Amino acid sequence: MNIIESSREKERISLHSHISGLGLDADGYVTDFLFEENIKKRDMYSEPTNKIENNDIKNGTILDPDKVDNICNSYKLENNGNYENNKICYNNISDDEDEVVKNFYKCKGMVGQKKAREAAGIFINLIKEKNICKCLLLAGPSGSGKTAIAIAISKEISDESIPFCIFNASQVYSCEVKKTEILTQYIRKSIGVKIKEIKEVFEGEVVQIEPFFDNTYDEQKISYVHITLKTLKEQKKIKIHSSIYDNLLKEKIQEKDIIYIESHSGNVKRVGKCSLYQDMFDIETDTFVDLPKGNVHKKKNIIQNITLYDLDVSNVQPKDNILDFLQNNKSKKTEITDKLRNEINKIVYKYVDQGIAQIIPGVLFIDEVHMLDIECFTYLNRTLESNLAPVVILATNRGICNIKGTNIISAHGIPVDLLDRIIIVKTMLYNKEEILQVLKLRCKFERIKIDSEALDYLSDIGKIKKK
Structure with missing residues (x-):
């Protein structure tokens, strides 16, 4: 039996797609209180030198960051001097907007669970300070917002697009693949690699696409294609192979689009539509970019965001270059050997030392963690000690129960040695x-x-x- 794939988690992710963070202010408090109550709460724990006057507290205003610094002498989330995420008040909301929109901007899509969100903020601060703790347990009844808090944590950890992988512990079941192999795959799906390469590309606005046909056996077959690209400096017609034309069709390339074609691999990437045509429609969903500068044929910095699991799958049948994973990223349900993973790790570390790649630990969310057995918990406990380990968020709705497969009674169905490593946050109805x-x-x-x-x-x- 193959690994069971469920669409339930994908549906839950789409339902929480509006969440952009935990909705905490600079002091680590939830911002969906009445604002005056937040000020009173801070005054109980600190004595600010310059108190905020009542006329400074208005809807649609943002307080001076200097006054914000004087409020808190207790716990504060560090954001490297960027006050964009440290604003206490609403984000410039006009008075005519309804209460729902106001609350959305204040709390970043989160509702309730004030204590749990503040505790999650402390957990995020520990991660940013690179402390040991990398595991969090959300314990609470079903429907109390555990998945929402996990997504909010992933948004708060980094501004970059970090990997966020979610799966149910009941999916760790297969007759062909070991349970630890399934866990390893999900862990490596949660570890991102940001690769920066300098490649020769042809970049510009598509002016014309002209295919040329050959009559073969009374059938028309495309032999080559002429494509005209334009930049601010020049306009150039290039001749491409028919296989690259297939990539143009897959990307749905049209005239007035800004694209680039890699000269080495023939990969085609659509960047967006030229901004010169932005006023053609009153409502447009496309992304508009400026017309490229310089020559059509140039060297360009290409940034690719992938995961270690993508590299594992693409190199089951090794190629000349480890970065050519895009040509063979079909999902497989067979085991990947530890030898291959070690080789990939060595190459990734080599690229990191050369400044080509950057490892971005993501977030792994395991729902219904009490469904894991003692072997899985032992493997997970050892994995958390690794430098490559992602941030692991566990969720359960159980209290005191047996660990699966044993007669050992433990809190939340988790072994004691793993409980000692994690922070437990309780969610309420x-x-x-x-x-x-x-x-x-x-x-x-x-x-x-x-x-x-x-x-x-x-x-x-x-x-x-x-x-």
Whole structure:
């Protein structure tokens, strides 16, 4: 039997796609309180030298960062001097916007779970300070926002697009692949590699695409294609092979698009549409970029974001270059040998020393972790000691129970030696007001019109179901 793949997690991720962070202020407190209550709460723990006047607290205003620094002498999240994420007040919200939109900007899409979010903020601070802790356990009943907090943590850890991998512990089941192999695959899916290369490319705006056909056996077959690219400096017509024309069709390249073609591999990348044509439509969903400068044929810095698992899969059948994984990244359910992984790790470390690559540890979210057995916990405990280990977030709705496959009783069904390594955060059930706020937020993003009576009725149903 192959590894069981479930679409449930993908659906949950899409439902939480509006979340952009934990919604904490510069002091690590949740910002969906009334703002005046936040000020009173800080005054209980510190004595600021310059207190904020009442006329400074207004909707639609951002407080002076110097005043923000004087407020907190206790715990503070460091953001390297960038106050974009440290703003206490709302993000320039006008008075005519409704309460749902205001709350969304304040709390970054999060609702409720104030203590859990503040605890997650402390966990993020430990990660940024490169302390030992790399594992977090979210313990709470079903539907209490554990997945939402995990996604928010992944957004707060880094500004870059770090890998975020989610799977259910019940998926660790196969008759062909070892359980530890499945865990290894998900762990390596959560470790990103940012590769910077200098490649020779042909870049510019597509002016014309002209295919030429050959009559072979009374059938028309494309032999070659002329494509005209334009930059601010020049316009050049190049001759490409028919196989590269297939890549143009796959990328849905049209005239007025900005593209580049790698001269070595023939890969085609669409960057966007030329900004000169931005005013052609009143509403446009495409990305507009400026017309490239310089020559059409140039050397360009190419940045690729991949994972270690992508390199593993692409090199099961090795090629000339380890970076040519894009040509053979079909998913396989067979085991990948440790020898191959060690070779890939050596090459990645070599690229890191040369400044070509950068390792970006991501986030691995394991839901229903109590479904793992003692062997999986032992392997996971050892993996957390590695320098390449991602941030592991566990979630469970169990209290005191047996560890799967044993008669050992432990908290949350997790062995004691692993519990000693992790931070445990408890999540609580939503009350009626928070359920109502979630419903309003989802209706806003789904563009559903609903009256207040229906919302109140649905919130009552949600409160009963939670019980």
